Amino acid sequence: MALMQNVGLPYSEDLYNYSDQKKKDFFGINPSQSVSSCAPRINGCSSRRSLKVSANIKGYKKVETINGKKVNGIHVEGMPFLGQRNTDLIKDSSIEEPNHEYLLGRFVEDRFVYRQSFVIRSYEIGPDKTATMETLMNLLQETALNHVASSGVGGNGFGATREMSLRKLIWVVTRIHVQVDKYSSWGDVVEIDTWVDAAGKNGMRRDWIIRDYNTHKIITRATSTWVIMNRETRRLCKIPDEVKREVQPFYLNRAAIAAEDIDIEKIEKVTDEFAEKIRTGLAPRWSDMDANQHVNNVKYIGWILEVCHAKY
């Protein structure tokens, strides 16, 4: 089936070798403080339409041994729809009904890159008739989660591996940088590629590129850094060796955004004066909660952008 072919597309000239960046340790994580929350803060509202967000991560402590003790044989089941089933469908060329793997994604480039296409829906565009930043970030999230689920190492929950689920560990995002060149319109098809790489010793980097399906041009680039947290103690921990063994085979030394283009300047603390200008009355809604019963990074971005919508 031609539709499912693995294509090594010559996009490498648009991307970057990340080996220098890999040598760095945890990005912007201060190991001396205690975890409070993972609420991100946006670095202003750039007219360049580039979004840089860092989580206010505190409290890197070694809890690996605690995690080790806590392994208690939780039942770890596969994701509800992907994994092997997707592969099975690929083999079956006699399907009479719509093949829903087209609605999902597939591995390309020797399984280093996961690719999924989306049609921008009517309710995913904003007043300017283009896809909102929340939409883009939701699609990035969806692609990332399907990547993990399809990889065969997915555990319970959102994006965790089996070995992570066994240890009650979850990924938390510490930094995300989204650079948009063009926002899509209703009905446009976008093709999202995602892959992962190491970020220091205890982080994982996840990159994405979004292409316009018709022009094949890259219209958005994004990079993010993730670390592991124990969902009960809410403390960050090192990546256990078992988890490293799960994810390392997928590591790809390629960067969606060149290291020199990544703004690593620290976000200024909110001062009393600036706080006065903050929009009030933006209370969380029940509908802001995700399946983990918490407000995820995408919603925070949406809230943040409420104060500077004119530029987005």
Added chain:
Amino acid sequence: MALMQNVGLPYSEDLYNYSDQKKKDFFGINPSQSVSSCAPRINGCSSRRSLKVSANIKGYKKVETINGKKVNGIHVEGMPFLGQRNTDLIKDSSIEEPNHEYLLGRFVEDRFVYRQSFVIRSYEIGPDKTATMETLMNLLQETALNHVASSGVGGNGFGATREMSLRKLIWVVTRIHVQVDKYSSWGDVVEIDTWVDAAGKNGMRRDWIIRDYNTHKIITRATSTWVIMNRETRRLCKIPDEVKREVQPFYLNRAAIAAEDIDIEKIEKVTDEFAEKIRTGLAPRWSDMDANQHVNNVKYIGWILEVCHAKY
């Protein structure tokens, strides 16, 4: 291409003949008052998980002649992605790359029914890990809009026909009834059928059924009533004959919800006492605005459900 076949599936036993209902005039519209807004009001929060909403429509006045004068040759172009292109793709069986019409929908049952499949995405489920009512209603909207856009009679904007666009007319929903038997989970594939019929002399009924793609069971039924409003004068008007000629060929005498199951009781007015209990601080956000730069019915439903989330 088997995937695009028009299938007359034997679902009629689950559906209902609507001829009696058709004889009725405008549902719940009072022709003696003036238009103020189309804010819907929910009829309580039923534990049956059935949602009934009526718009507070006022001001049915004859403005057809006004509209007639206002026809001014606005440029009417096709929808950005559907219409003819979809048909072209159907004919081409030699496509080498993912066929994105699978991500869109297709006509079935002699073009009376429009069918589209969706995978429930990770960010479309709520804290209970099932698709939210807002998600369901967004998918209903998307299917309806794609139906119009694919029909060949689509004009500018959301769901308006060409003849409507020429006259600056838009559809407004006056009533929607959604009956959910089962909420889908992340990764579930749902298949939505939609069709239209007359509703009295000057309304259109749009029905939907949602099936679980794997079990083929109907998991949601929905029906809605739409009337036409001039988007400049904000007044309701009769359906112009030219518009009738566009939509009538698509009318299908079938009801997703039996007439006797439709609750037509009037929604009680909000009293001062009840108003005390209303949740405050729920201000519209910029992100609540849709491409028409207004808050559409789906967002209102979301807001309404904020006060009774425990049951949804």
